[in-house]
Amino acid sequence: MNGYHVGMSVARGAVGILRDAGLAATGSLSKDGPTHERLARTMEKWIADGFYRVGDNLPSARHLSEEFRVSNRAVGRAIDVLADKGLVDAFRGRSTTVTATQPWxxxxxxxxxxxxxxxxxxxxxxxxxxxxxxxxxxxxxxxxxxxxxxxxxxxxxxxxxxxxxx
Incomplete structure (x- = not known):
């Protein structure tokens, strides 16, 4: 196997450094509103800020639920909010693709x-x-x-x- 193998703590530390430098999307939620709405706002900001561009796939629901420490249901509802705004195409059991960078x-x-x-x-x-x-x-x-x-x-x-x- 080619490449490097690192522990999860090293990987998380590297992601933290990238976030601090503004080179990776942040995994923290605001404290106001229902969980799925807060997550949707965060993901919408990622898209608007260019972390995800038209044609990119968002991380899996499982990954997002682990990253934000929220339920899979909250992630699904957040993705539904983004789909309703026309920002993503989402199909259950498949990837979620960014279709626009601005709402609507x-x-x-x-x-x-x-x-x-x-x-x-x-x-x-x-x-x-x-x-x-x-x-x-x-x-x-x-x-x-x-x-x-x-x-x-x-x-x-x-x-x-x-x-x-x-």
């Missing part, structure tokens, strides 16, 4: 694909927000992010439009 952008991308909206279709923040069950303000922020990513364009007086495939 993944959900809006999926909405565009599912509705079959092609290039040039103008999107209404009001209608999109209502269809997805999010606030109009959150939808407008996600539209602005998708514009920066090149998914949407913007014409003053008309609004946001689909530039290509979501």
């Amino acid at each position: 952008t993944g959900k809006i991308r999926r909405h565009i694909r599912e509705k079959g909206y092609g290039a040039g279709i103008v999107l209404s923040a009001f209608d999109t927000a209502a269809a997805l069950g999010i606030s109009e303000k959150e939808c407008e922020r996600a539209f602005a992010r998708l514009k920066k990513e090149g998914v949407l364009g913007f014409v003053p007086g008309t609004g946001f439009y689909v530039k290509g495939e979501g």
Whole structure:
């Protein structure tokens, strides 16, 4: 077997050093709210801060439950929160993949694909927000992010439009 074999205490110490240097995601939860919501906020921050990028798989539920000392159920519910925001695609018994780095952008991308909206279709923040069950303000922020990513364009007086495939 090639590579190094180290004890768990050495490995944990190395992860701690990386966390202190800002090079690894932190495994601590805030103290306010239900456990699954606190875990979801922490994982959302990991994604927003770039520790996990679009296409990356999150650690397994078992790993997360051990890392945070929470139940598998809390991890599953936290992943459901992230999936509801469109940040991850999660399938029970399989890996959880990051699909967006900002809340709602993944959900809006999926909405565009599912509705079959092609290039040039103008999107209404009001209608999109209502269809997805999010606030109009959150939808407008996600539209602005998708514009920066090149998914949407913007014409003053008309609004946001689909530039290509979501």
